[in-house]
Amino acid sequence: MENFVYQNPTKILFGRGMEEHVGEETASYSKKVLLHYGGGSIKSSGLYDRITASLKKAGVEWVELAGVKPNPRLSLVYEGIKLVKENNLGLILAVGGGSVIDSAKAIAMGAVIDGDVWDFYLGKGEPKAALPIGTVLTIPAAGSEASTGTVITNEDGWFKRAVNSELIYPRFSILNPELAFSLPKFQVACGVTDIMAHLMERYFTNVTHVAFMDRMLEAAMKTLICQAPIVLEEPHNYDAWAELMWTGTIAHNNLLNTGRVGDWASHDIEHEISGIYDIAHGAGLAIVFPAWMKYVYKHDINRFAQWAIRVWNVDMDVFDPERVARLGIERMEAFFRSMGLATRLADAGITGERIDEMASKATDGNTRRFGNFVPLDKDAVKKILLLAEK
C-alpha cells in the first residue's frame, strides 16, 4: 500500500425529497448563483420548479445557463464564466448529470482567473482557487458529484481533456434516486458502465498489498451487477436505484483508490472515440474495456483471476488461471451486452478507418505514453482499438 492523504469534504444529502434542501444549502455559500443545467427535461419533470421554489424560499437569486450537452463543450463554459463575472455570482449550482457538473466545475475555476481556463486542461498550470459548487444529481454515472475531476471537450479540434483538483469537490451534492426514474434504458446502461469503469480503472493496479480496497471495489462491482438488471426491468424501483446511485458516488469519490494507483488508459482511449464520434462516454467504455483487458491481462494473471473469481463468480482453476482471467473478461462483456450495449466499434456503427488517427491523438503523435498498469504507446493503443474493431 502506498502512502496517501485523503479528505473528501462533499456533504451528501441522499434520498427522497432531498432537493427541497437546495435553497438552504446554497444560501450558506452565496445568495446569488449560476443555475446551470442541460435541456428541458428538468422543466418537464417539475424538478426545475421545485429547485427554484427552494432557492426563492431561501432568498437566493440566480442567473441561468442551460444547454449543456453530453461531452460538455468549452464554448458554453466560456459563456458561463462571462455570466458569473458580469453578475458577480458566488456559487455554481449544477442540476443534471456528470456533463452539467463537469461544466460547472470548469466555470468555477475559470471565473476566478483572468486567463483561459482551458490552459488547466492542457496541463499549463494548476488552479489556485475556484468558486464553490453545489449539485443536484439526476444521472448516476460520472461520479462528478463528489469527485475532483472535470472533463471538457474543446470543439476546436474535438479535444477532450481532464483536470483534477481538490478545489472542485462540490460543497454539497443532493442525490434523490427518484430523479433518475425517467432515464432512457440506453442512458442507464451507459451510466452503469461508467461506474463499473471507474471501479475497474482503480482495481487494475501494480501496487501490491491493497487487499482492503480490492474487496471494497469488488463489493461495489457486485452491487452494480445485481442492481442494474432490476433498474432496467423496473425503472421506478426506488431501492435498486438508490443502490446504483450511491455506488456511483462512492466509485469515484477517491476513497476506493486510497493507497493505490489506478490505470485510466481506457478512459483516455474512450475520450478519443467520443471526442470524434460524439458517442456516450459509457457506450465507448463498454467497447474499450474488453479490448484493453485482452491486451493487458497477461501482465498480471493473478489480479485478473482474483477479479474473475470474486466479481464474476468464475470457479478457480489452479491449473489454468489464465483461462479463469479470460472467463472473467467474457462475463463482463456479456454483462455489458445484456444491458443492450455494443462491445465492438462496428456494432456501434463506427468503422476502423480513423483508428490510426485516434491512436495518434491519444498519444499526442506518439510522444506521450499513458496508463499506469501497462503504459501504452501509439502502437499499443492501435492494437487495442483493432481488438475493439469488430
Add this chain to the structure above:
Amino acid sequence: MENFVYQNPTKILFGRGMEEHVGEETASYSKKVLLHYGGGSIKSSGLYDRITASLKKAGVEWVELAGVKPNPRLSLVYEGIKLVKENNLGLILAVGGGSVIDSAKAIAMGAVIDGDVWDFYLGKGEPKAALPIGTVLTIPAAGSEASTGTVITNEDGWFKRAVNSELIYPRFSILNPELAFSLPKFQVACGVTDIMAHLMERYFTNVTHVAFMDRMLEAAMKTLICQAPIVLEEPHNYDAWAELMWTGTIAHNNLLNTGRVGDWASHDIEHEISGIYDIAHGAGLAIVFPAWMKYVYKHDINRFAQWAIRVWNVDMDVFDPERVARLGIERMEAFFRSMGLATRLADAGITGERIDEMASKATDGNTRRFGNFVPLDKDAVKKILLLAEK
C-alpha cells in the same frame, strides 16, 4: 434504504513517516495546544520526540496532559478542561488509541462551556461547539480517529456513557501503521474484535434494501479475517498492519452506516461489563457478541445466513438456513478464540454473580430499552449475559 446526510471532514494522512506532518497540520489551527497521551510508551518508542520536534519546527507550543487509561476517566477530562481554559489552548492533540482520542474529544467539548461536560454524556443537552481535535493514532481499534463518538467512564459509580456529535470529528488524523508494531498480541486481538464489532453493529439492521453497504461491510469483515492472523504472526508486517489500520478507520467513520440503522446493543452491554470489571473493551465484545447473536438470530434468519455465507464462507443450505446462521456464529466465535480471546465471562475470570446488577444498570433499572435490531429490556439483557456466562 433510509434517507441520510453524510459528510466526514477528517483529513487522513496515512503511511510511513506521516507523523512528521503533525506540526504543520496542528499549526493550521492553533499555535498553542494540549498534547494529550497515555503512558510512557510513546516516549520509549521515540514517537514523543518526533512529534514534539515537528511541533517545535512549526512554531507550536504545547501543554501536556498524560495518564489516559483504557476506559478513559472523567476526572482526567476535568483536568484537561482546566488546563485548556487556564492556558487558552486552541486544539487538543491526541497521541494514542481510542481512549486518548475519546478523552481529547470530551476535553474539546468541555473547554468551550461553563457547565459540566458530563451532562452531554447523560443526554442533558447537546454540544454546540468544540475545540478542534487532531490525532496521531497508535492503536487500530476504536475508530475514534475519524468518528463522531466518544465514550467516557465516570468513576463515581463506574458509569460508562457515550456522546455522538459531528462537532468532534477530528480535523486531521495521522495513521502510520508502523506505530502499531509494538502492540502486545492481546491488545491486537482486542482491537481487531472492536473493529469487527463496529462492522457487525452496523450490519445487523432492520432496514431493508441496503445491499451496497451490506457488501462494503462484508468486504471490511473479510479483510479483518484475512489480515489479523498475519499481524499476530508477524507483528512487523507493515502491509498487513496497513490493511487493519485503514479498515479500523473506515469501519467507524459513518460511511458504512449510510442509509441504515445499526443495533449497538452489544456495545451497551459490554460497557456494563468493562465499567464494572475494567476489562478491555474488545475483550468484552468477544464475550458479548456470540451471546447476543444466539439470543437474536431468529429475528432475521436471512440476514444471519447471508452474513454466514458471505463473511464466513459457510455453504448455503436452502433446506436449513437456520443452521447456516448458527454456523456463522460458531465460526465468528472460533475466530475470536483463535486470537487468544475468551468468549465466555468465566474464561475471562468473571463470575455470574453481578449479572442482575449489570442488566439493571444497562437498562437504568429496567426503565430503558436499547438495541435497534431487537430492542432489549432488563430480562433480555440478563438472558444474554447468562448465555455469555460459561
